[in-house]
């Protein structure tokens with residue numbers, strides 16, 4: 412792990428902070444505890460907007476989707492049948508995951524393998540719903556995420572169930588949305604125009620449809636503010652999120 416202001420390491424999903432060594436700066440985060448929870452559908456801008464907001468706020472950044480992706484990578488690497496719910500849950504229990512929460516240095520490792528890039532591949536995006544819809548695997552990952560949020564103190568955490576399950580008591584709770592058309596266009600640009608329309612639809616819309624059978628991230632729960640970025644630039648969206656945080660600090 413690269414030590415830094417917001418670094419945390421999950422050493423296994425079932426015992427996430429067993430070997431964590433918070434730095435002095437991370438204690439400073441705890442002293443001003445503030446949790447910013449952001450959910451939303453694929454391509455709405457959660458990762459990019461939350462990472463930029465965390466940088467501006469000098470907070471930790473927790474990408475919970477990266478944990479589901481790393482679990483998928485691990486299962487595929489070990490030849491676990493993703494349709495075998497019990498085998499997947501056992502694998503996730505053993506998952507040797509290390510995740511940086513420093514918004515400037517995003518790294519994800521599984522055992523000795525640096526999977527930071529690999530977990531973004533289409534083969535992972537197209538299979539990750541098998542983990543997201545596995546109840547036991549979810550429970551393990553949610554427990555690890557709660558520990559990370561608690562330890563971070565001042566954190567921007569994003570995913571699909573942060574406002575409702577992982578950190579329902581967060582001081583700032585936001586559902587970041589954008590129209591399906593806009594999200595597909597953004598994801599197409601992000602992938603450098605390499606993906607067919609069908610592939611993009613599988614990775615964005617079909618994945619959302621599967622994931623939403625496990626958790627609701629299309630409607631804001633009570634107390635959750637909707638931030639629709641369809642007509643906002645990236646900077647305007649970051650500004651809107653940062654302003655919300657500043658208003659409760």
Ligand SMILES: Nc1ncnc2c1ncn2[C@@H]1O[C@H](COP(=O)(O)OP(=O)(O)OP(=O)(O)O)[C@@H](O)[C@H]1O
Nearest residue numbers: 453454455456457458459597601640643644645648
């Ligand atoms: N308001 C915005 N205006 C223009 N582009 C944006 C905006 N917000 C995000 N983007 C861009 O859209 C793309 C998708 O954003 P991002 O990967 O953050 O989405 P996401 O919600 O995390 O998706 P996923 O859940 O699938 O990982 C990125 O290239 C990002 O820079």
Ligand SMILES: Nc1ccn([C@H]2C[C@H](O)[C@@H](COP(=O)(O)O)O2)c(=O)n1
Nearest residue numbers: 475476477479539543570571572622
């Ligand atoms: N809190 C979360 C975060 C993510 N997921 C699932 C749903 C996605 O298909 C997958 C990858 O997330 P992404 O990197 O695209 O944000 O992980 C979830 O169910 N709950």
